[in-house]
Amino acid sequence: MTPLSLKKIGKSYDGRNYVIRDLNLEIRAGEFMVFVGPSGCGKTTLLRMIAGLEEISEGEVAFGDSVVNELDPGERGAAMVFQSYALYPHMTVAENLGFGLKMSGVAKAERERAVNDVAKVLQIDHMLSSKPKSLSGGQRQRVAIGRAIVRNPKVFLFDEPLSNLDAALRVQMRIELARLHKQLGTTMIYVTHDQVEAMTLGQRIAVFNRGRIEQVGTPLELYERPENRFVAQFIGSPKMNVLAASGNEAGRLKIHSAGTIPVPIAQPASSAIAAIGIRPEDVVLHEAGTPDTLAASVTMIEHLGDATVLYLEIDGADQPVTAKLHGSNKQYSPGDTVGLACVDGKMHCFNAEGAAIR
């Protein structure tokens, strides 16, 4: 098991504009680390820099104690699974699995044994003589994962490997990947823009935004104690409602023109509050006019089966507030007026720069 250390990493294609700058991250040995963030935030670029497929403009990447900046991809001891599977179409499954070993000079007999072992683990041993074009998406993904496993790498790198699969297969492969990590215990880095994948697979998650890491933490830490508005709104679905707050007179915050609520945190930090955040699942709806609630009206309702999502309009806010209600007995209709509040202790506060205040 190998830890990874990323120190002051920077990436620029033209020497002037940086897509990643001054990035530091320690990945523990045997950890399943997920890089998550919106498109173009630099997560895949960083993964490719770790793999050696992208030049490192600044900083240092170390596998254990060895700095690997100058090593070719094949010399780093990392294996990568690509979004597009990237199987060699002219080779059979067995040849695809064994190609890396062949290029590393492993003897034929040993290579065949390793390929057969991995094929059995991934239940693809019956298709070793097939070409990739005759396989389904899920089977191709297994072969791609097998190709990575067979080399017994120090680090696994996954670049959105499940994006091309349908929803049901994605769930199945997610479970298999988690099981594989448990079985192998190897350090894994997984890039995705899907926060469900991130939350379910990652032991820790690094949230990326514009070439920076906004926060690193366990899934629950990110969900419950986001360090800023970006992380708060990126993690969780539907995303967190953020409402501008002003005033803080007599211990009360004015939320747009929808009403006032008690300041949710202790003084004196409360003076800096510029916005509050309420997760949709923490929204509580009362009768209209209930004290300490915000006046809101229902604009749209989505029935998901296990939950109901309500979109509410509050005076002065340009975005609707989303409420996710589980097992509510009350039926709402568009146009209903309600009093909106938050579950005790679940409200988040942010200052003018977007940093969380606690």
Add this chain to the structure above:
Amino acid sequence: MYSSRKTKRRPAGAFTLKLIAYGIVFAGAVVMLLPFYFMFVFATHANADILSVPPPYWFGDHLLENLKQLMAMRPNFWKSIGWSLSIAAATTALNLFFCALAGYAFAMLDFRYRETLFGLILATLLLPSFVSMIPTILLMQQIGWINSSKALIIPGACGALGIFMMRQYISSVLPRDLVDAARMDACGEFDIFLRVVLPLIGPALGTLALITFIGSYNNFVGALLVLRDQEVYTLPLVLRSLQGTNGVTWGALSIGAAIAVLPLLALFVVYSRRLIDGLTAGAVKG
């Protein structure tokens, strides 16, 4: 019985247009094929028949005599066919290798001034081949390659058209992830080219092979510049040498030309589909 379904009828104008289009294509085909036809017809007639008015329109019985006459006039005729084929084969093999290698580099590797270099290479397509004639002769004289097959093989070993074709084809069919996967599998760039790229660009290689082989086999001007002795003449030069100042033996010339064209015809019949596929590959998104 009445049916509400109406039969769709093409307007008469569309039919006429189609007729005109087919007529033009047919006329074009006749114009191009007639010389071939007469070449084969004249190969079976004596010189006097060929020069009569009107000339013969159908095959005669003078084939063997013409062949004997050709062999008497140019005893090294068969050798020159072998010579031409071997030069064309060597040129084609080298051209495929170097053009594919350069095409791969331009399509998949990031290096400084890549686009500028590619533009310069493409610009050489704009130069008429005659521009380089005198420098070629001087250069070949300087390095002592006059009368040597190297003088035809090496200059044809890589060309702008081939590089362009390969670059376009590789860009359109080869995903970058595949090359990256090979790099992760400890493949060096040359191994990637040999083991991953080459097996996947067969159609483009086939097309380029056909174009290069035909071009090299038919190369008259290039051979005329660097081959001086009849002993080392390629086929186009041998055929040209049959046209002397004391008249032309058309029957012998025609049978020589007919034999010369047979390997190319065979190649074309076998690979014409591939040629068309390769030339249009990457033109539309698949």
